[in-house]
Amino acid sequence: MTKTLLLLANGFEAYEASVFTDVLGWNLYEGDRSTELVSGGLHSELTCTWGPKWIPDVLLDEIQLDSYDALAIPGGFEEAGFYTDAFNERFLTVIRYFAGAGKPIASICVAALSVAKSGVLSGKKATTYTYPGNPRQDQLAAFGVEVQHGQSIVQEGNIVTSSSPATALEVAFWLLEQLTNQENVQQVKRRMGF
Template sequence: MKKVCLLLANGFEAVEASVFTDVIGWNNLEGDGSTKLVTVGLRDTLKCTWNFTVTPELNIKDLNVDDFEALAIPGGFEEANFYTDAYSEDFLRVIREFDKQGKIIASICVGSLPIGKSGVLKGRDGTSYSLNDGKRQKELASFGVNVIPHKEIVIDRNIITSYNPSTAFNVAFTLLELLTSKENTNKVKRLMGFIK
């Protein structure tokens, strides 16, 4: 079983997390059955950007990176205190360990910012939220990342970044394809109604 760690910061966007749970879940039931997703957080209860409450399955202190093949990170809002958790040393340490082992790291929107802050994207290509005068892309660049501003999804070796919430499903499908195959991913896409 290929396990995906969905690493959640308080203040994350529920829609950006849900694409990973849905795509990996659909694959488990209707695709090749090879994937499982586990939610992980720094707190026993997390509040999403729009006040949806989530109970992660695993606390970050109990996380063993060796048990997982991939890491998924949804973005969130500063106003919902996303960066308090996302920029914490525990959160950044997990990112560094996944990268050190060459495992896939997939992020959506500002989920790329803790990846940048962790240092693993320094000198590499990436992107982040593209609107608001590029504020978040400038922040990503301040971490030494070569920001590709107008590309929806940027893949640099094992790291996937994207530039806003509209890319969420495509990031999740890219992750599934890297974990399984294009043929299997297209089967899941067809069953979910994304392709005919």
């Protein structure tokens, strides 16, 4: 059984978190049954971008990081306070651990900014939220990242970054493949109706 940490910052997008809960959950029931997902954050209650509350399974201060096999990070909105947690040193320490251990890190949209701020993408290729007039790719470049303009998903070693919520399911299926195999991913996709 593999265990994935769903790393949540206040202000995260519920949809971007739900792709991991659904894809890994479908695998638990309809795939090879090998994936467990545990949500973690800095607070005992988190608020999603649009207001719903989420109670994480564990607090970051309680986590034994070496018991996890992968990391999943949804993005969020500045207006909802996302970057307060996403740029917190305890949050960034978790990212550094997974990067240093060579374990898969799946980030969606602006979660790439957390990954970049942690320092693990310095001099490497990545992307983040792409929309005309939006400064997020400039912020990514300011962290020393080689921004890959025009690419919706970028894999750099064990780290995946993506350009928008539209990429979320593809990122979640990438993570499932890292944890299992392509044949199992196809089985799960068929059972989900893809």
